[in-house]
Amino acid sequence: MNKTQERALNWLIQEGHKKQDITFKQSSPCFFIKDKKYDVKRLYGNQIIFYNNQYKQLKKFPNTTILVFRDNESSPYQKINFSEIKDLPSRYKDIEINWVDISTQVRTLRISDKTKERLQEHGKMGEDFDNLINRLLDTLEKHERKK
Structure with missing residues (x-):
């Protein structure tokens, strides 16, 4: 579990869910609680990233809630219902959404x-x-x- 997922787990517990009722998986969605599903995204600047295989997995669970966390914050900056973004928009409110096709070579370019x-x-x-x-x-x- 990465740091953002750990923060999400802690937040879910603070929201009243019992740790033993939360199932974690290394796939999308990553948290299952009874009939609710959550996936976690780290906000990079004003952007979140979805890879092709994550999108395919989330399409099977359209009611998944995407919890978007900024670095070092303990509660989500934004909560997004996946059904609202399943049609691949480039933006959701003030967040840019980067849909990355895994077959495409992608590199990071740092700029001021x-x-x-x-x-x-x-x-x-x-x-x-x-x-x-x-x-x-x-x-x-x-x-x-x-x-």
């Missing part, structure tokens, strides 16, 4: 807040950073070929 703001100025509504950066690079390459 200033760079992020500059990139966002060039972004189109709903465009993720991967598409934005590739579009900007395509524009640069096209411009270079004209020289």
